[in-house]
Amino acid sequence: MNLPKYLKVAIPWALTALGFVVLAYPRITGVPLFPVFQYGQLSTYPIWAIPLAYIASYLTRAWGAFVFAFMLGGIFSAFVPRAAMLKYLSSAKKSSYLFAAACAPIFAVCSCAMIPIFGGLLMAGAGIGPALTFLLMAPAANLMALIFTIDLISWKIAVARLVFSFLGAVSIGWLVAKTPWAKAVEERYQRRELAAVDEHLGFAAKSWKALTEAFFLVKSVLPLLLVGVAVVSYIEAFLPYELVSSYLTGVKGVMLGAVIGVPFYTPTLVEVFLIKSLLALGMSVPAALAFLIGGPMASIPSMLGVSRLIGWRTVLSYALLAVLTATVAGLIYMATGFGL
Template sequence: MKLNRTIAGGIIIILLLGTLVTYEWNKAFTKSEKIKQGEEIKDPFPITRETPPSGIVFHTLANYLLAAWACLTIAFLIAGAVETFIPKSLIIKHMSGGGIKGYFVGAFGGPILSVCSCSIIPLFAGIYRRGAGLGPALAFLLAAPAVNVAAVLLTLSWISWEIAAGRIVLALSAALIVSLIIAKIFERKNKGVNQKIIFTEEELPLEGSFREWMQNTYFLVRKILPLILLGIVIVGIFKIFISAESVANYLGSGTLAITFASVIGAVLYTPTLVEVPFVRGLMELGMGTGPAMAFLLTAPALSIPSLLGISRVVGWKIPLAYAFLMSVMGIFGGLIFSFFVPSIIF
């Protein structure tokens, strides 16, 4: 029955992944066309400084859930299916922390999904809890939203080929370097997890696996989603007090501007593709190429909601560590890019 269970799970995961990719690509294409035509992407429930506190919470959550509910639902179902159906030995074989192969599988396998930093969390939790090494799982977590294909293509057409190429090279490099460092720092703890998983793999009949799938999915939803929503509310409140013009005043050029852009990108929640018109608008207001690249490296990969969600999976130390390292990589990436591409003319 183990073979039947694995095959059934594989079919379910492939169908769900196909649905997720199709849905996200269709949504990304529609949004991309609107952006190219100059149409402003507005929230269904706008938030202004006149919005009462209770309204801020409701509007922020409503805007996020209306945009992300389908993606999150599919992502949680996939994560639950991975934990239920996929043999732990298979994930350990291809995504263990013992060699460099797992890092490249994680870094290059995630971007095709075209998901944001929050929607990728259930998938990270699924493969990590199932036996993936901490480093490869982090490479997957960081690269998937930062280098997703739809966002790179929109960057190419909406900003410039230099920014698009720099985003691919620097974001993949940052994801690999940061995940390698984090795995090295926490490798003792991570090895213990993998060893435990190897010796506790269980064989369950196919008849009970679907109920187990729903139980695993519910467990991940209950553990991760509340903190993601809390982070969304915090960022929504923060956004009320800033404007594109005020941010642009601090994002001209130089090391301080690049540092500021990297930190802002690490804090704000940026839905998939939205970072592209946001950066384009700021560059038209005077944002330099270095700060632009720094923001594009950190904003898609990091956010307060994603850090809160990840903390429920691996504790607080790891999210804080990789957020700091990714911010540093954003600064270095911005400095390197501004040296080679000091300006872009639209």
């Protein structure tokens, strides 16, 4: 596109700044910068209107996070040299998994908003194993989620959430990277010559490239992501929380807690409020921990979006391991008898 150089710089970075401000403002003030659509009781809506209301609420709440995340993914792809990615986020280096898991908690975004960042890492040359570790760790145990968990539930659950999410994200990334289908995905992204070419471009050209890469991620991820959100709207509308909470005790409760986190997708931090209400209804603490780990790591909308980037075999591999991690975490916590 024949735009002046200053616009090629201004547009991408203005969008990034806008997304960051809209994302950060409610974290600081406690209220959103722009109005958020509230849908009330979903089951009272006509069948056709349920997903529309849910998606409207979701997008009005999360659009800032998405703008920032998609632009950040494009920036990673356009600006980060491939050599740096191979040095710090290589699937062959065990330290890369620890590095990815340690850096991820600063991103206080939900699993869906992490997808474009994950895609940007892959396109910039990161190994699929550390990139997956990053993808799983950020929504499961970001700093804001941990702070809210301490405030609303307990510090014991927050510490357990951090420890098991860290160990799980590192282990899952490492194990999945060993599978032939994940290796094939990594080779496909490593063959991209974008990073090698972009390193010779000027700042304006790289900035514009970041915008085009962000748009590529939007086209790849957003359609299936919204389909997943629509599916979840019906689950939230018609699955009674009281019925679910009555089964969330004991060993079966832990297993169910790990599994129901998959369809019960919530925006980041909302899962803490949901678990607080389920605990009040009788949900066991170990089952709550399993939910807090399994849900953010393997939600339906997130898996649908990620599948466009790495294929279903890789997605199902990490999702099954995420549910297993959540189950093991809940069982260990139950065995220790820590409680709240």
